[in-house]
Amino acid sequence: MPYRAPLADIRFCLDHVVDAARLAETDKFAEATSETAEAVLTEIARLADETLVPLQRAGDAGCIVTADGVTTPAGFPAGYKAIAEGGWLGLAADPEQGGMGLPLTLQTAMNEMFSSACLSLSLCPLMTQGSIEALTAHASPELQERYLPKLISGEWTGTMNLTEGQAGSDVGALKTKAEAQGDGSYKVDGQKIYISWGDHDVAENIVHLVLARLPDAPKGSKGISLFLVPKILPDGSRNGVKTVSIEHKMGLHGSPTCVLAYEGATGWLVGEENNGLACMFTMMNNARLGVGVEGLGTAEAAYQHALAYATDRVQGKAITPADHAGTGAIIDHPDVRRMLMEMKAYTQAVRAICYDTAVSLDMAHAAPEDERKRWARRGAFLTPLAKAFGTASGMHVSEMGVQVHGGMGFIEETGAAQFYRDVRVTAIYEGTNGIQAADLVGRKLSMDGGETARAVLDDAAEIIEAAKSAGLEDLATGLAITHQAAAEATVWMLEQNDMAERLAGSMPYLTLMSHLHGGALLAKGATAAKQSGDSAHVPRIAVAHFHATQIAPQAEALARAATAGSAALYALTADQFAA
Ligand SMILES: Cc1cc2nc3c(=O)[nH]c(=O)nc-3n(C[C@H](O)[C@H](O)[C@H](O)COP(=O)(O)OP(=O)(O)OC[C@H]3O[C@@H](n4cnc5c(N)ncnc54)[C@H](O)[C@@H]3O)c2cc1C
Known part of the structure; x- marks a missing residue:
């Protein structure tokens, strides 16, 4: 049985667990009423169930890189287009730039469904959401005008370029250079590795947000600046960004993970010089919640698959309590029940933590002025829980999903192993x-x-x-x-x-x-x-x-x-x- 978006659980969590109704009581999110949430989530659930779920297994075939760039798995461009045409890239974006202006909380519920349906494709909108946030918070009005509408409409996508060979967790060690060209633009040179959706064929342009050092910048993380470097320049020509290769990975094959060479590429400064890490953190904080939600989405999908298998597979006669009406399937066995209960409990707990984090981050912008700091701190405190516990739970639940399937869990055709392989990296990236x-x-x-x-x-x-x-x-x-x-x-x-x-x-x-x-x-x-x-x-x-x-x-x-x-x-x- 394929994944179906668990709308009733999502609504219950929003309404009774994290009190999302409080958002509609603020001026900023007055339109995010229960009726709006219902309408939006129902539409997103339909998109996830009907359009994205079929891409999950197809995505496992992986991407191809040629001299012309990266080709994503069959169906990915159409799947991405469906997300863009729904306007979903801009769900939480500024209405003045073409977004819907709805809360991050609803975006979080949306990201859960997209992650469950097809994790590798869902990473593309996740990166773009982060780029929209970073540019909204830090870019000049001119850059915003040129890039935000196209990112929000989904015509273009965004990436995040921190990592280099010697600079992983220690971002301050990065060496990519940027130099002013005297016309307001900068020349960017260096090599970035592991860039998710760094090249692809699902949209016509890619907006790379790149961390680099200006000449004479202070050492370490205090000397890093953020640059917007588009794949296609405003005059329609190709910029100096080359896809060197894509990585061969344990999972998440549908998401192209690129080595990108910046060779005299033209970029523009975002925010102030040497303040790039702080600007990138605008993107990374919500992306960290988004990655926790990748764990949640995978857990939900792995649970649903395991449950379907456990109610179908017959193996021996279970020893159950005397008053228990058995089904005859393996779901009757005590140890299978333990696994299913644990999978369900972890998934629901992580949903609650992630949605609660999102509500706090929303209230940090929407609550009365004197309460905002308190909400912001709460959101900041909960974000590492959402990211690390969300992804660890995604791994734990999907690993148990393999076990529920017995030998078939180890055989790729059930898809149980793919959940485990795909989700593994979520505990590694985004910090x-x-x-x-x-x-x-x-x-x-x-x-x-x-x-x-x-x-x-x-x-x-x-x-x-x-x-x-x-x-x-x-x-x-x-x-x-x-x-x-x-x-x-x-x-x-x-x-x-x-x-x-x-x-x-x-x-x-x-x-x-x-x-x-x-x-x-x-x-x-x-x-x-x-x-x-x-x-x-x-x-x-x-x-x-x-x-x-x-x-x-x-x-x-x-x-x-x-x-x-x-x-x-x-x-x-x-x-x-x-x-
Ligand atoms: C599939 C994939 C997609 C990615 N997408 C992107 C992307 O889009 N953009 C981008 O910029 N990067 C991306 N990354 C890179 C990712 O963010 C890094 O791999 C990650 O930050 C870890 O860096 P590292 O691999 O160099 O590991 P290292 O930093 O070498 O870490 C190795 C181990 O040491 C531990 N460690 C290191 N430092 C500390 C410390 N200070 N405290 C405690 N433990 C520590 C780590 O937790 C880890 O267990 C991606 C990576 C992968 C695999």
């Missing part, structure tokens, strides 16, 4: 998950002396109390264990002045906070479901209960690792690792 964890315990935890972290903990405590009052005692007890562990680990982290100690526990801490926040949001949904008395919501209560009692309590072990400090990690010398 590796290790970098996200470092960002959480370094910058985000300290940005306000721990106030945002404590607010997230307080919100969870309130939700736990409400769940208890609604009669969900087991669930509340399970989550209370998680809460205590998370609270203690947060205090410990904040007490460490030596960053090496914090960093040693960064990934367990990120996972711990994600289990708490995801579990709390699921509990909030379960409480609303219980109070509604609507039997259609019964499964949501069961999933939240499973999460709170069987997943979230991993918190205790995670808290130990988060607060163990660096000694155990550095117990061996580099030589002793090889001994």
Whole structure:
């Protein structure tokens, strides 16, 4: 059974878990009413189900590079055109530039569906959304006028060029050069690697956002500037950007990952000189949420495939509780149920975290002035959770999806393995998950002396109390264990002045906070479901209960690792690792 967009779950999460209705109460997003959301999401779901889903398997065939450039898999140009013609590239873009001006939250729900349907194609609009944001925030009015309308309409696409051979996680090590040409433009020279959708045949022009150094720029990340370098120049001629090759990858074959050579290419400065990294971060922050959503989308699709297989495949007779009406298929076996419950619980928790992050980022622009900083900090704190936990969960769920399929999971024709192969890179690009964890315990935890972290903990405590009052005692007890562990680990982290100690526990801490926040949001949904008395919501209560009692309590072990400090990690010398 192919993926179908889970509109009911998406709506439930928006309405009852992350309170997306608050967005329509602001002036900025007054048009984002429940009716608008319904209409927009229904249309996007149809596009995902009917047009994009068939491209997922076709995309696995990969791209071809010739002297004329990159050819994407069959059906990709038409699939991309359908996204562009729907106006979906501009869903969250400025209406004055031709966008719809809707919240990032709805864009996040859209990105989930696109990612589920065909991850490799969905990366193209994701990069373009980021380019639109960066140019809207930092480009001159002339550049905006020339490039934004075409990016928003989807006639052109955008890329993000940071990485070079010696400059991966350490972007400050990049060497690409830019030099003023005296006419307002710059000459860009250098080689970028791993550039997603760096060349393709789905749109007529590509707007590359390139980080480079001006002559005499300060060393490191303080000497980086951002340039807009189009594939086709405004006079219609080809710019000096050459596709050297495309990478042979483990997965995500439909997304061309290019080595690009800039040879005297003409570009224009975006933002101020030497402030390029900050400008690029405008793009990267929302792209980080977008990549977390790639994990979410893949998890949902992998879950649906595994569920379909588990309800169809017959193998032995299951030993089930006496009152359980079996189906005769492998879904009756306890261990298959464990996998399916875990897949569903992780997916729903990640959806809640990602949508909640999006609501915070939206409110940071739309809330009354005096509340914006608080929302911005909340969004900033949650972004590494959304990115790293979202993608780790995408890997975990799709790996379990392979297992549910048994041997057929290892055989490519079911598509189960493709989800796992495709999603693997999401934990690596857009800042590796290790970098996200470092960002959480370094910058985000300290940005306000721990106030945002404590607010997230307080919100969870309130939700736990409400769940208890609604009669969900087991669930509340399970989550209370998680809460205590998370609270203690947060205090410990904040007490460490030596960053090496914090960093040693960064990934367990990120996972711990994600289990708490995801579990709390699921509990909030379960409480609303219980109070509604609507039997259609019964499964949501069961999933939240499973999460709170069987997943979230991993918190205790995670808290130990988060607060163990660096000694155990550095117990061996580099030589002793090889001994
Ligand atoms: C398919 C694909 C698409 C990509 N698309 C793009 C793109 O469109 N644009 C672009 O600019 N780049 C892109 N990238 C590059 C990607 O962002 C980098 O691969 C990533 O930032 C990691 O850099 P690296 O590969 O050099 O790994 P390294 O930086 O060498 O990292 C190796 C390991 O060391 C760890 N590590 C390194 N530094 C630290 C640190 N300070 N703290 C903790 N751990 C650390 C990492 O977490 C990782 O586990 C893409 C990569 C791939 C594979």
